[in-house]
Amino acid sequence: xxxxxxxxxxxxxxxxxxxxxxxxxxxxxxxxxxxxxxxxxxxxxxxxxxxxxxxxxxxxxxxxxxxxxxxxxxxxxxxxxxxxxxxxxxxxxxxxxxxxxxxxxxxxxxxxxxxxxxxxxxxxxxxxxxxxxxxxxxxxxxxxxxxxxxxxxxxxxxxxxxxxxxxxxxxxxxxxxxxxxxxxxxxxxxxxxxxxxxxxxxxxxxxxxxxxxxxxxxxxxxxxxxxxxxxxxxxxxxxxxxxxxxxxxxxxxxxxxxxxxxxxxxxxxxxxxxxxxxxxxxxxxxxxxxxxxxxxxxxxxxxxxxxxxxxxxxxxxxxxxxxxxxxxxxxxxxxxxxxxxxxxxxxxxxxxxxxxxxxxxxxxxxxxxxxxxxxxxxxxxxxxxxxxxxxxxxxxxxxxxxxxxxxxxxxx
Numbered sequence: 001x002x003x004x005x006x007x008x009x010x011x012x013x014x015x016x017x018x019x020x021x022x023x024x025x026x027x028x029x030x031x032x033x034x035x036x037x038x039x040x041x042x043x044x045x046x047x048x049x050x051x052x053x054x055x056x057x058x059x060x061x062x063x064x065x066x067x068x069x070x071x072x073x074x075x076x077x078x079x080x081x082x083x084x085x086x087x088x089x090x091x092x093x094x095x096x097x098x099x100x101x102x103x104x105x106x107x108x109x110x111x112x113x114x115x116x117x118x119x120x121x122x123x124x125x126x127x128x129x130x131x132x133x134x135x136x137x138x139x140x141x142x143x144x145x146x147x148x149x150x151x152x153x154x155x156x157x158x159x160x161x162x163x164x165x166x167x168x169x170x171x172x173x174x175x176x177x178x179x180x181x182x183x184x185x186x187x188x189x190x191x192x193x194x195x196x197x198x199x200x201x202x203x204x205x206x207x208x209x210x211x212x213x214x215x216x217x218x219x220x221x222x223x224x225x226x227x228x229x230x231x232x233x234x235x236x237x238x239x240x241x242x243x244x245x246x247x248x249x250x251x252x253x254x255x256x257x258x259x260x261x262x263x264x265x266x267x268x269x270x271x272x273x274x275x276x277x278x279x280x281x282x283x284x285x286x287x288x289x290x291x292x293x294x295x296x297x298x299x300x301x302x303x304x305x306x307x308x309x310x311x312x313x314x315x316x317x318x319x320x321x322x323x324x325x326x327x328x329x330x331x332x333x334x335x336x337x338x339x340x341x342x343x344x345x346x347x348x349x350x351x352x353x354x355x356x357x358x359x360x361x362x363x364x365x366x367x368x369x370x371x372x373x374x375x376x377x378x379x380x381x382x383x384x385x386x387x388x389x390x391x392x393x394x395x396x397x398x399x400x401x402x403x404x405x406x407x408x409x410x411x412x
Contacts, residue, residue, distance in 0.1 A: 025150075027135035032153035034061045035139070039156065051165040058136070058170075058246050062253040065132050072124050073261060080207075081271045082117040126232075129254065133247065140244040144171035170246040185245070192248035193240035199255035201233045203262055210266050210276040 038060035046053040097104040143161045148154035167184035177185035270276035
C-alpha cells in the first residue's frame, strides 16, 4: 500500500523537476555564455587556467546582470519614495478603518493604484536575481563534479573546476571542503561570507537611516523593513556555508554594486524630509557661500527676481495732445487716447475758485489727451509742466464770473 502511494508522489516530483529544468535550461545557457565570453576576454591578459580569470569573469557576469536591472532599480527607488510620502495618508486610513481590516486593505490598494506605488518593488531586484543565482550555482556545482549543464561550458569544465584564488578552488564550498587545500577553501569562504553579509546589511541600514523620513520609520511598514534588515543577512549568512566560492563572489560584487547605486541616489537625489536631503541642502549652501552667491537653495530667489523680468509689463509712453487756449481757460476735459490709462491721463476740471484738485496736481500733465490737437513734438520737463499748470490757474482765476465761463463753453 505504501509503495502504491509513493508512485504518484514520485511521478509528481519528477514532473516538477522536469518543469524546473525546462525553465532553467535557457538560464544555464545564458550564464554559461556570459562566463565563457568574459573568460575569453580576460584570457588575453591573464592565465586562461588561472583562478583570477574565472573569478573576474564571475564579476563581469554580475556587472552585466546588474546593468540589465537598472530600470528595475529606478522603479524601486521611485516606489520607495512614494511609500515614504504616503505614510501620513496611510496613517489616516489606519485610524479611519482600523476596525475593518478588509476595508482598510481595499483603501490601501486603491491608494497604491492611484499613486502608482508597488509596496513589493523593493524586493524585485533580489527576486529577479534569484534565477541567475540558481543557474550560476548549478553551473559551478556541476563543474566541481566534472559535469556541464550546457555545451557552451563543456570545453571549459576542467579549467573552471581547478581554478583557484588564494589557494581555494572557486567551485568548492565550505561544507564540502576536504583533503588538500580544504583549509584555504574554508578561510576564503568565511571571509567572503562575512563580506557578503556585511555589505548587504550596510546597504539596507544606510537606506533606513539616511533616506527615510522620521514618519516612515514608524508603523507597520517600518517594522517590516526592520525585519528585512536582519532576515536577509541572516539567511545568506547561514546559506553561505553551502554556496560555492564563485557564488559568494557573485553576491559580494552584487552587494557592492547595490551599495554604490544606493550611495549615489542618497547623495544626489534624496527624499525630501530626510537626513540625506538636509545634508544635500547644507552642501548647496556651502557651495553658494564659497562662490559668493546667496546661500538660499532652490528656485525661491529666481522666482522673486523673475517678477521684475518676465512678469513686469513694459509701459508705453503716450504723448499728450495740444490743448487749445479756450479749453485751457475753461478747464474742460477731453477723451483720452486709445490705450491710455484713465487714472493718470485725464485731468479733472478746475474748481470755481481757480485751484486745481490734489489729484490733478499729482497727475502728469504730459499724459493729458486734448481734443482736436496735434501730438506734442517732445516731452516737457516737470518744471515746464508745473509752470503751465500755474499759468492756467492764474488765467482761470481772472474769470469774472461763472456765467461768462459758461458762455465761453457754449461759444467753443
